[in-house]
Amino acid sequence: MKICHKIIFAIFLVSLSMYSFPQKIVVAHRGASGYLPEHTLQAKAMAFAMGADYIEQDLVMTRDDQVVVIHDITLDRTSDVALQYPGRAREDGRHYVIDFSLEELKTLNMREGERTVDGERQQIYPNRFPSGSSTFRIATFSEEIELIQGLNYSMNKSVGIYPEIKSPEFHLAEGKDLSAAVLKVMKEYGYNNKRDKVFLQTFSWSEIKRLREILMPEAEMDLNLVMLAGTEEEYQWMFNREGMREVGRYADGFGPTKSLIIDTSLDKERVIISDLVKLAHDNGMQVHPYTFRSDTRGIPDYAESFDDLLRYFYFEAGVDGIFTDFPDQAVKFLSNQ
Numbered sequence: 001m002k003i004c005h006k007i008i009f010a011i012f013l014v015s016l017s018m019y020s021f022p023q024k025i026v027v028a029h030r031g032a033s034g035y036l037p038e039h040t041l042q043a044k045a046m047a048f049a050m051g052a053d054y055i056e057q058d059l060v061m062t063r064d065d066q067v068v069v070i071h072d073i074t075l076d077r078t079s080d081v082a083l084q085y086p087g088r089a090r091e092d093g094r095h096y097v098i099d100f101s102l103e104e105l106k107t108l109n110m111r112e113g114e115r116t117v118d119g120e121r122q123q124i125y126p127n128r129f130p131s132g133s134s135t136f137r138i139a140t141f142s143e144e145i146e147l148i149q150g151l152n153y154s155m156n157k158s159v160g161i162y163p164e165i166k167s168p169e170f171h172l173a174e175g176k177d178l179s180a181a182v183l184k185v186m187k188e189y190g191y192n193n194k195r196d197k198v199f200l201q202t203f204s205w206s207e208i209k210r211l212r213e214i215l216m217p218e219a220e221m222d223l224n225l226v227m228l229a230g231t232e233e234e235y236q237w238m239f240n241r242e243g244m245r246e247v248g249r250y251a252d253g254f255g256p257t258k259s260l261i262i263d264t265s266l267d268k269e270r271v272i273i274s275d276l277v278k279l280a281h282d283n284g285m286q287v288h289p290y291t292f293r294s295d296t297r298g299i300p301d302y303a304e305s306f307d308d309l310l311r312y313f314y315f316e317a318g319v320d321g322i323f324t325d326f327p328d329q330a331v332k333f334l335s336n337q
């Protein structure tokens with residue numbers, strides 16, 4: 001009898017936990033960007049095939065008001081713009097997406113990220129896809145949504161999108177309302193409310209409030225919003241009970257850099273998990289930290305392996321999802337639990 005009671009109690013606990021917490025998710029950070037150049041349609045198709053629950057889009061606006069999928073507001077790290085458009089850099093030496101038309105941007109060869117070291121171009125992640133190989137093009141937000149929705153149709157799946165408004169203040173200063181343009185595209189493709197599989201994210205607190213209070217009501221939309229946060233001074237006010245309560249008034253999710261949950265400088269003997277996840281949960285927010293990488297310097301000392309790192313976050317810290325460049329590994333990890 002005792003064992004029987006224990007089993008019933010265990011089933012009760014399992015069903016309770018299934019009821020209380022939605023399924024843990026994997027967000028493909030810039031697509032399957034550990035394997036193919038970030039934000040290319042190829043990297044997105046691969047992330048889809050790997051079983052990611054959501055696929056991320058970083059969004060920037062062109063000179064002719066098109067919304068394109070690219071991480072930086074500049075083109076230098078991930079394209080051959082300097083070769084193709086000499087003389088088009090700003091005074092800081094960088095080529096800005098916003099200074100180019102979509103037609104011009106479509107001529108660029110997108111590639112694995114590079115940086116300049118001592119005057120030489122160098123691939124940032126040397127073990128990733130060889131920079132400059134094959135042919136990749138920048139995609140518009142619409143093109144990427146059509147890819148994901150098309151695959152959802154042909155593969156009978158329901159993979160979500162996870163768009164980010166990049167540098168909204170920069171865009172507004174340049175006379176462009178990126179958020180309004182992004183909402184318009186999403187509405188055209190049927191993303192309207194919190195039941196739709198979309199999380200709209202930004203690092204700008206003022207933009208989260210503008211989206212919630214002005215832009216979404218005007219567009220008759222009510223999407224899930226995610227407030228991103230880094231370790232910078234501007235976010236410090238959020239990291240306590242009052243701060244999380246204020247963020248939770250506007251956001252449905254909280255996306256901190258992972259060191260805000262477990263300090264990267266810790267070692268195995270002393271792993272301390274911050275109370276941010278609990279505070280976010282207490283205020284009705286899901287928690288999706290970034291960015292989980294299994295390659296060069298991606299695994300902090302306190303974790304024994306990438307799986308161990310994932311275990312700490314999904315099951316010790318209790319996060320609801322993670323952003324990763326290696327969606328296949330996170331999907332496999334979760335499916336083995």
Ligand code: CA
Nearest residue numbers: 056057058164
């Ligand atoms: Ca992003």
